[in-house]
Amino acid sequence: MDADSQKNHLKAYGITYWTLEKQLKVKWLLNYRGGSFLLPDTESIQKECQIRGVSFEIISNTMAETILEEISSPSKNMEAVVLEKAPKIAVYTPSGKQPWDDAVTMVLQYAEIPYETVYDEEVLNDNLLLYDWLHLHHEDFTGQYGKFYGMYRAYSWYINEKKSAEALAAKLGYDKVSQAKLAVALKIRDYVIGGGFMFAMCSATDSFDIALSAEGLDICEPMFDGDGSEAGYQNKIDYSKTFAFKDFTLERSPLIYEFSSIDMTRKRNVSKTTDYFSLMEFSAKWDPIPTMLCQNHTALVKGFMGQTTSFTREEIKSNVLVMGETKMNGEAKYIHGIKGKGFFTFYGGHDPEDYQHRVGDAKTELDLHPTSPGYRLILNNVLFPAARKKKQKT
Secondary structure, three states, X not given: OOOOOOOOHHHHHHHHHXXXXXXXXXEEEEOOOOOEEEOOOOHHHHHHHHXXXXXXXXXXXXXXXXXXXXXXXXXXXXXXEEXXXXXXXXXXXXXXXXXXXXXXHHHHHHHOXXXXXXXXXXXXXXXXXXXXXXXXXXXXXXXXXXXXXXXXXXXXXXXXXXXXXXXXXXXXOOOOHHHHHHHHHHXXXXXXXXXXXXXXXXXXXXXXXXXXXXXXXXXXXXXXXXXXXXXXXXXXXXXXHOOOEOOOOEOOOOOOOOOEOOEOOXXXXXOHHXXXXXXXXXXXXOOHXXXXXXXXXXXXXXXXXXXXXXXXXXXEOOOOEEEEEEHXXXXXXXXXXXXXXXXXXXXXXXXXXXXXXXXXXXXXXHHHXXXXXXXXXXXHHHHHHHEOOOOOOO
């Protein structure tokens, strides 16, 4: 999985997932040649690699033992992690969305990793218990329809989405969309606390935490929910309820395409040509989880924007791990944390290969980006629940 040897990093994850589906175990060799996968040598796996255009090398048992011995050396920042079971994947997305509206569904389809879609009804009916891994679509959990009001309120797609959301909330027994979305956010919170893995990108990251922190408060203006917001709601925000963020200030104006001070989009001063973020290096033997989530063939990844592009460093809780950052801007791009028995990863931006994704833009063709480091980070998260959990030292 290094830069020189692998022609299609993204589809390699699909091969690994396919192997796990066959009840075969895989070793993920962390920090060894870009985070390579050691698979059993079978004719069917070789054939599948050839069909999908994935580069592979056949090695002897002796060579495999030599590699594993090198990895186990205390002087090497490497680790071999056993992947045991193909995780069951759910993508939270409304039925009308196209797969290319969301980077995760695009890369899952490209890598040929199966997934199912869920939305508010399924979440509230406890269907998340069927899945190991949940991705949150570009979503607004605050009930403000993505804060698109300022620019798009007269557009038919905005009007239709608002009507659909109101109809669904009513069907589910809620007076307001914000109340329905809060109920969904609380169910997702409970899913993670119970041991689930949640991955979120773009506005699903901060809007999720904002919804949790504003539980019991009305932070929506009349154009969103038909009545005024609660007086002085900023002072009533409960940061203890969030997963990742603290001390943020909400954006009150419905005309501004922004939820809060968490997002760096409007604060950052960086050009497209210099916009990169660096992945942190962790100890593979002592911190296998962040090491796994940062596996890549480069430590420097091209930046990309979104409604939530990146996170203000000072507004991230101290127990949350920053795994990718742009130091000169004081911004975090890629963060990870533990909640109860489960895990969450937040990844800023909308599409790793579409710098400034706008409404109506053409979809990204991943055939043109088969070695994308930005998309690899998503797939690291997809495979993470397959890892055998080591017993913690007590």
